[in-house]
Structure formats: structure tokens, C-alpha cells
Amino acid sequence: MAEHRQDIKWKYADPAMAAGSAEVIRILLENGYEAYWVGGCVRDEYMGRNVSDMDITTSALPEATSSIFERVIPTGIKHGTVTVMMNGQPFEVTTYRVEEGYEDHRRPSRVTFVREIEEDLRRRDFTMNAMALGIDGTWVDPFDGRKDIDLRLIRCVGEARLRFREDALRMVRCIRFASVFGFSIAKATWTGMLEERDTLSWVAMERIRSELDKMMSGPDPLRGLELLKGSGLHSRMKIPFPYKGHEQAIMQAIPEVPSERLDIRWALLLFGCGIKAAEADMLLREWTFSNRRRELILGLLAFQETWFGEERGRDPEADRLAWVRLVIERGADAAENWLLMQEAISPVDSPAQTFQVDEARKWLREMEVRELKDLGVSGNELLKVMDRRGGPWVGEVLNHLLLQCAAGFLVNDKQVLIEEAKRVMNNEVR
Structure with a gap:
């Protein structure tokens, strides 16, 4: 049941993407086939949301589509989908189809190509996704998707x-x-x-x-x-x-974190559900998080557990040194992300914690060195100066120098660091 209106002008799609997809549709129409934009792009345009990609449905069989266009990738040709490259952009073009026999609750065992677009739309999940739009502004909305969006x-x-x-x-x-x-x-x-x-x-x-x-x-x-x-x-x-009850103040902080800092939101969710870093490690692996994302989230949980595993606030200098050690151990990036997490929590949850966050941010700014590569002396230089065979002592001395510099007790100057290294080694010999 098609409904005609004025020619479509995309308001929420990238103009180049809209033009490229329109060209694909126009070529299919010129070759005697039906073709429409379909699914999410149609829904998002109607809702006034940003359109991220533009899929096309057509009466043309995959072989026909492949013969019409110069650059075609057979991405899912068994299920009727090919990717047409137009003006350097990819567009999925799928033949009208119905599906049967979902034995694993995901993949159909049989795909049958059909002639009517309404039959294709009937297999889709939700009414708002079962709409199509023609290049001339013709709507195909047999299940009242626009009405449901309005509702x-x-x-x-x-x-x-x-x-x-x-x-x-x-x-x-x-x-x-x-x-x-x-x-x-x-x-x-x-x-x-x-x-x-x-x-x-x-x-x-x-x-x-x-x-x-x-x-x-x-x-x-x-x-x-x-x-x-x-x-x-x-x-x-x-x-x-594994829901274990929630800390409401922690959960309420999740939307306070900018959406682009997704992994901080995940860390807050795990933290708010009382899930420790050790348990979260296995969960994140099983949930297929990448190693990079998993390490970021675990770093935040470990930071949280370490920092609040001891009483804070009684001795500011002891707190500062503990913070410096933690930044060295977990990394400055983890510290920055952890502070963002705390800023989302603390205004609602604990005024006292706000003070700690402000202090910790100040301490982080004051750390002129944060990792070994920032030191003014290298392990090889220490070996030459000390005239000693290499061994664990090199790493131990470098880590001592890093902590002293990060805490502001030593200037990050090569000669000063060498003198401190000599002092440490002389004390060790005695």
C-alpha cells in the first residue's frame, strides 16, 4: 500500500551518501526494477535522527544487480545482498525476500526471493523498521510504522x-x-x-x-x-x-559520564553492581570485550579498589604519595579516566570525595614524570656509570628514581639522578 508525497529530500543524511544511494536507486529503476530505501535510514529520517547508513531493497535478483553496476561485492549473495560501490561509498542492496526455518534462533535455513515489497517488509522485526521510501517520496508503510513512531x-x-x-x-x-x-x-x-x-x-x-x-x-x-x-x-x-544489588548513587552516575567514554560507563556499571576486578576480568573476556577495552575497564576497577581500600583524608602527604604510586603502577591514562568516573559520582554521593578528586587532579598535574621513559636517565646509562653487570638492580633503581621524581623529591636531571642512583647502590653495598 504505497502512499505518494513530494520528492524526498534527505535532511539528516550526509549529502554525498544520500546522493550516492539515490543514484543506485535511479539506475535500478532505469533498468526496470523497483527499488527503495529501507529500514533504519527511513526510520531515522522520519524521527529527525542522524542517518548513519542507507540500505536499499529491490525487486532485482542479486545476479541482475551485479550485472548492472560496475563495482559490486557479493557480501551476502546467498541471502540476496550485494554491496554496490557508488562514488567511493558502499551501499547494501538486498532483493525482496522472505525467510523460513530459524533453527538456531538466528539464521534462516531457507531464503525465498519475492516480487512484492510488502512481503519483504512483513519479515522485519519492528514496525518502525518495516518501512520503505521511494526516490520520488513514495512511502511504503503497511504496518503503520510512522504511527507507532508518533506514539x-x-x-x-x-x-x-x-x-x-x-x-x-x-x-x-x-x-x-x-x-x-x-x-x-x-x-x-x-x-x-x-x-x-x-x-x-x-x-x-x-x-x-x-x-x-x-x-x-x-x-x-x-x-x-x-x-x-x-x-x-x-x-x-x-x-x-550477575546482578548483586545496586549502589543507586553509582548507577545514577552512569549517564553523567559523556557517552563517548563508553568504557567508563561500563566500569561504573560493574562497580555499582559490586563486581570486583578479578570477577570482572572473566566476565569481560566471556562477553567478548577487546583486550584494550577490557584492560581499560579493569584498570578503573583496580584503581577504585586500591584507592578506597585504605582510609584516606587523615594524612594529606601520605595520600599524595599513595596517589603517585598508584599513577605509576596503573598509568596516567587510567588515572585520568578514574577521575572522570569519580567526578560523575562525587557531586551526588559524597562532598568529601569531591575534595579528594580535586586534590588528586592537582597531584596528577604536578607529576612531571609518570613513567620510566620520562626519566632523564636510562638503564644503559646507569650500567655505564656504575660499571656493574646488569641485573634486577637496574629496574629497582630506575623505579626508585621514578617515584622520587614523580613525588617531587628529586629534579629530573641526569646528573642528579645518577648521584641518587650511586647513593642507593652504596647504601645497598654497606
Whole structure:
């Protein structure tokens, strides 16, 4: 049921991307096929959100699409998808299709190409994603996706249980959309989720973690977390999330951290749920976080545990030296991220902690050296000056010099450092 309006002019897409995708559609039309923009780009344009990519659906079979365009990559040709390169940009072009036989709650065992776009849209997850838009402004919206967007409602296309049974990840996507868009979930969709939630254990953690990353970087991650808990999905994952009760002040700090500092948000979530660094290490590995991200998050948790593992505030100088040691041990980047985490927590949670954060930031600025490469003397230079065989003593002396310089007790000057190294070694010999 197509509805015509004035020619489309994209407001929320990159002009070059919009022009390139329009050219793909125009060429398909000129060759006698139907073609539309479809899915997320159509939804986001209607919602006034930034359009990040532009997918196209067409009546042309993959072989026909491949023969029409000069540069085509057969990215998913078995399922009807090829990537057309136009003006240096990639555009996924997929043949109208229906899918059957989701044996693993993810991949269809059979894909059948169809002639009508409405049949293709019928297989999609939510009404807001089951819309298409023609180059001339023609809307194809058989399931009232625009109406549901206006109602701020997430609703499955057709029977919710069937949609979730086809791909169990759709349940997490539903919650992610509700969290990011601030939408409600239709009653029948929520009921279908509760009835099919046990199938989530089929889904690879990498796919779930990707959805959770999008949710955690959104404007209201706390809403998403509550929906995960309320639906019970958090305990149905292949690697369940071990909720152990929450420190509300810590959880409330998550959205206070800028969304681009996603891993600080994750550290706050783990911290707020009482998960220590040792336990978090295994969880992050099993949830498929990259080594870099895992180390960043664990560094923040370890920083937190070390700093607040002892009483602070009674002896400012002792606190300063403890801070310097911790920065040397964990790194200045971890210290900076930890301070951002504390700034999100402390205004709400503890005025006394605000003072500690301000002091710690001042102490960090005052550290002229923060790692061994910053020292004015190297291990090789010490070996020459000392005229001694190498051994563990070199590292021990360098670390002593680093701490003394970082704490401001020594000037980072080569001769001063060499004299201090000689003093340390002479005391060791005696």
C-alpha cells in the first residue's frame, strides 16, 4: 500500500551518501526494477535522527544487480545482498525476500526471493523498521510504522513470539531501542519477549555485547538496564549478568559520564553492581570485550579498589604519595579516566570525595614524570656509570628514581639522578 508525497529530500543524511544511494536507486529503476530505501535510514529520517547508513531493497535478483553496476561485492549473495560501490561509498542492496526455518534462533535455513515489497517488509522485526521510501517520496508503510513512531511505541511486525523466535537477539534490540529512543514497548511485544526469553541463550555474546554497547552509550542507559532486569533477559544470556544489588548513587552516575567514554560507563556499571576486578576480568573476556577495552575497564576497577581500600583524608602527604604510586603502577591514562568516573559520582554521593578528586587532579598535574621513559636517565646509562653487570638492580633503581621524581623529591636531571642512583647502590653495598 504505497502512499505518494513530494520528492524526498534527505535532511539528516550526509549529502554525498544520500546522493550516492539515490543514484543506485535511479539506475535500478532505469533498468526496470523497483527499488527503495529501507529500514533504519527511513526510520531515522522520519524521527529527525542522524542517518548513519542507507540500505536499499529491490525487486532485482542479486545476479541482475551485479550485472548492472560496475563495482559490486557479493557480501551476502546467498541471502540476496550485494554491496554496490557508488562514488567511493558502499551501499547494501538486498532483493525482496522472505525467510523460513530459524533453527538456531538466528539464521534462516531457507531464503525465498519475492516480487512484492510488502512481503519483504512483513519479515522485519519492528514496525518502525518495516518501512520503505521511494526516490520520488513514495512511502511504503503497511504496518503503520510512522504511527507507532508518533506514539513512541515499539511494536513487533505481526506475532511477537514468531519474530523473537526467528532471531532471539531482537529481544535485546527491542530494549536497546526503548532505551535509546525513550519509547514504550507494546504490551503484546513485551508479553512475547517474556514467553521467548529463554531462547536468548542461543545468541552469541558478541552480538549481545554489541547491542548493549549501543544501549550503554545512549541517552538513558539506566532505563535499558531496568528493562533488561525486568524482562529477565540479563539472566538468560549465554553468560548471564550477575546482578548483586545496586549502589543507586553509582548507577545514577552512569549517564553523567559523556557517552563517548563508553568504557567508563561500563566500569561504573560493574562497580555499582559490586563486581570486583578479578570477577570482572572473566566476565569481560566471556562477553567478548577487546583486550584494550577490557584492560581499560579493569584498570578503573583496580584503581577504585586500591584507592578506597585504605582510609584516606587523615594524612594529606601520605595520600599524595599513595596517589603517585598508584599513577605509576596503573598509568596516567587510567588515572585520568578514574577521575572522570569519580567526578560523575562525587557531586551526588559524597562532598568529601569531591575534595579528594580535586586534590588528586592537582597531584596528577604536578607529576612531571609518570613513567620510566620520562626519566632523564636510562638503564644503559646507569650500567655505564656504575660499571656493574646488569641485573634486577637496574629496574629497582630506575623505579626508585621514578617515584622520587614523580613525588617531587628529586629534579629530573641526569646528573642528579645518577648521584641518587650511586647513593642507593652504596647504601645497598654497606
